[in-house]
Amino acid sequence: ETGVTQSPTHLIKTRGQQVTLRCSSQSGHNTVSWYQQALGQGPQFIFQYYREEENGRGNFPPRFSGLQFPNYSSELNVNALELDDSALYLCASSLTGTSDHEQFFGPGTRLTVL
């Protein structure tokens, strides 16, 4: 069983640039959620994708967008980067339609915006 993987591990960008982060879900899972974890804080829900559609969104502006592909992998795109976007971005996969409710997290992508 392959776990959740994320790429890249680390990324440095400058203000105004755009970034794409990638996530491969765990085998058998059909749902991907993205979270932003700023330094010293708990993860904050960005959005979730199920069957290639956005299935819920947290309090993040439209410049945060995503995709889910037929193989259930996902991308998080952030446009017009701001300094406050510096954070650890976590992807979690799960199986919607069961009572399990468990999410499996990847190791994260550390984004630094200068």
Add this chain to the structure above:
Amino acid sequence: AQSVTQLGSHVSVSEGALVLLRCNYSSSVPPYLFWYVQYPNQGLQLLLKYTTGATLVKGINGFEAEFKKSETSFHLTKPSAHMSDAAEYFCAVIPNFEGGNKLTFGTGTQLKVEL
């Protein structure tokens, strides 16, 4: 909106001592409850969860938590701390009156274990 409160952003215990990390949720309908651990520069690992059934839940690495509806709490305990337990711990909830599984996290508790 659902919220989670973790009392104590930093907890320090001696090796071999009891670990108690506190978590309270705000909801009139009990949510699904989770504890995650995060080691430095790593993602989150599930320690244990409560969805239904027995209110005392046993997890990995000797941790357990008890769901107390009357206190809206889900405190995490371990009888004897080990140096390897030093990490950040997050309590999280999923409302059980919604579809989907969107986690709301507390702000975390950093556990330090001293010799």
